Amino acid sequence: MKTIIKNGTVITAGDSILQDILIEGGVIKALGKNFPEYGCNIIDAKGKYIMPGGIDAHTHLDMPFGGTVSSDDFFTGHKAAAFGGTTCHIDFALQSKGETLKKGVQDWKARAKDKAAVDYSFHIAVTDPTQETIDEIPSLKDEGVTSLKVFLAYKGVFQVDDTAFMSTMNKAAESGMLTMVHAENGDAIAVKTKELLNAGKTDMKYHSVAHSEAIEAEAINRAVSFVEITGAPLYIVHIASGNGIEAVRKGRRKGLPVMGETCVQYLFITDEALDQEGFEGAKYICSPPPKKEEDKKAIWEGLTDNTLQTIATDHCPFWFDGTKEGRTPGKELGKASWDKVPNGVPGIEDRFPMTWHGAVNSGKITPNKFVELISTNPAKIFGMYPKKGTIAVGSDADIVVFDPNKKHTISAETHHMNVDYNLYEGTTVTGWPEKVLVRGKLLVDGEKWLGEAGFGEFVFRNTHNDII
Numbered sequence: 001m002k003t004i005i006k007n008g009t010v011i012t013a014g015d016s017i018l019q020d021i022l023i024e025g026g027v028i029k030a031l032g033k034n035f036p037e038y039g040c041n042i043i044d045a046k047g048k049y050i051m052p053g054g055i056d057a058h059t060h061l062d063m064p065f066g067g068t069v070s071s072d073d074f075f076t077g078h079k080a081a082a083f084g085g086t087t088c089h090i091d092f093a094l095q096s097k098g099e100t101l102k103k104g105v106q107d108w109k110a111r112a113k114d115k116a117a118v119d120y121s122f123h124i125a126v127t128d129p130t131q132e133t134i135d136e137i138p139s140l141k142d143e144g145v146t147s148l149k150v151f152l153a154y155k156g157v158f159q160v161d162d163t164a165f166m167s168t169m170n171k172a173a174e175s176g177m178l179t180m181v182h183a184e185n186g187d188a189i190a191v192k193t194k195e196l197l198n199a200g201k202t203d204m205k206y207h208s209v210a211h212s213e214a215i216e217a218e219a220i221n222r223a224v225s226f227v228e229i230t231g232a233p234l235y236i237v238h239i240a241s242g243n244g245i246e247a248v249r250k251g252r253r254k255g256l257p258v259m260g261e262t263c264v265q266y267l268f269i270t271d272e273a274l275d276q277e278g279f280e281g282a283k284y285i286c287s288p289p290p291k292k293e294e295d296k297k298a299i300w301e302g303l304t305d306n307t308l309q310t311i312a313t314d315h316c317p318f319w320f321d322g323t324k325e326g327r328t329p330g331k332e333l334g335k336a337s338w339d340k341v342p343n344g345v346p347g348i349e350d351r352f353p354m355t356w357h358g359a360v361n362s363g364k365i366t367p368n369k370f371v372e373l374i375s376t377n378p379a380k381i382f383g384m385y386p387k388k389g390t391i392a393v394g395s396d397a398d399i400v401v402f403d404p405n406k407k408h409t410i411s412a413e414t415h416h417m418n419v420d421y422n423l424y425e426g427t428t429v430t431g432w433p434e435k436v437l438v439r440g441k442l443l444v445d446g447e448k449w450l451g452e453a454g455f456g457e458f459v460f461r462n463t464h465n466d467i468i
């Protein structure tokens with residue numbers, strides 16, 4: 001079956017052109033005008049923007065953490081992603097201690113396979129960096145996995161030392177793969193946490209003190225230095241600190257292959273959200289936590305001057321009240337103290353419309369720059385371009401028909417994420433994904449869900465990682 005999307009303005013990272021799209025066999029067959037319509041599905045997109053589907057390069061669906069599991073699995077998370085204009089994401093498979101990286105990847109593939117409704121891929125988190133693990137890195141290409149993550153935080157759980165960090169970077173670079181890093185200083189967090197708890201400081205706001213701006217910036221500075229030392233490319237995930245961004249900027253000015261990601265929550269939320277009466281602040285506990293107004297400003301600057309290349313979510317939702325029937329334990333695990341609150345926030349559905357609203361409607365960035373940050377850059381950096389991340393002949397027909405005038409009020413009552421709160425509750429955005437297609441199949445039509453579990457495919461990624 002062929003589909004024609006006509007009369008819309010096609011927006012890519014490079015251009016905005018009024019043209020029609022002919023889709024056949026799940027891919028874009030042609031771009032142009034006056035395609036013969038006989039026997040085709042017709043989507044009339046007059047007055048609408050046609051953009052490549054969003055790609056969220058940082059999510060944690062169905063992830064075990066702190067004695068529970070994130071509340072969206074690969075079906076609910078995918079349905080929510082699609083409603084929010086995201087058609088592909090890269091989640092994190094975890095290596096278990098004593099197991100191979102390959103085993104981690106295969107476990108996560110099994111979690112996703114029958115549930116997936118949009119397309120997905122995996123990074124692998126290196127948590128047990130023995131010599132065997134390091135030697136195994138190049139073979140992950142056979143699994144379609146070309147990016148690895150190490151943690152400089154979560155001491156005693158995921159944290160690796162500088163030797164392991166450096167060995168991973170070197171080995172990955174040798175095989176054309178990309179290392180990613182969670183840059184917060186885990187030792188400093190552990191010391192601060194102990195001090196705070198010993199002083200009886202258990203309110204939610206102390207999470208921000210234990211994960212301070214300086215603790216994040218120290219690790220980012222160190223990570224950038226490691227790029228200089230090794231020459232290996234590095235992608236720093238979820239940057240929230242102004243001094244961290246400055247370190248990345250300095251590194252890039254020296255020509256170092258270092259790239260930076262921020263997340264949608266850091267564009268809108270500050271540490272004041274954690275400093276509220278009662279337990280409310282737990283909703284905003286994630287690592288790193290959102291920082292001060294000046295850090296928020298630095299992030300916006302980092303996006304406009306190309307210090308940061310992508311906007312992801314770090315989507316890792318936990319119920320605010322996980323005690324209700326049918327729910328997994330959630331934020332309430334930390335009622336007594338901030339350090340027991342599962343770390344993570346929801347956002348996979350909100351990223352595309354919130355960023356458009358905050359960045360494009362305000363005139364901070366152009367629609368083309370928006371597409372670059374939300375879709376094209378993640379596809380290029382992680383070896384999926386031009387299959388994903390653009391609207392071009394031969395690309396997968398992953399398409400958002402976006403109504404730039406539609407107003408929508410974001411609420412947990414109406415969102416599709418499997419979680420009982422929304423970080424942007426009550427925010428009215430202008431511009432909303434009206435129709436969403438994955439490989440030519442219409443999954444979202446207004447309020448209607450037409451997708452199904454098992455339709456989503458694993459994206460086997462190339463080793464060619466563009467340094468952007």
Ligand SMILES: [Zn+2]
Pocket residue numbers: 058059060314
């Ligand atoms: Zn994460």
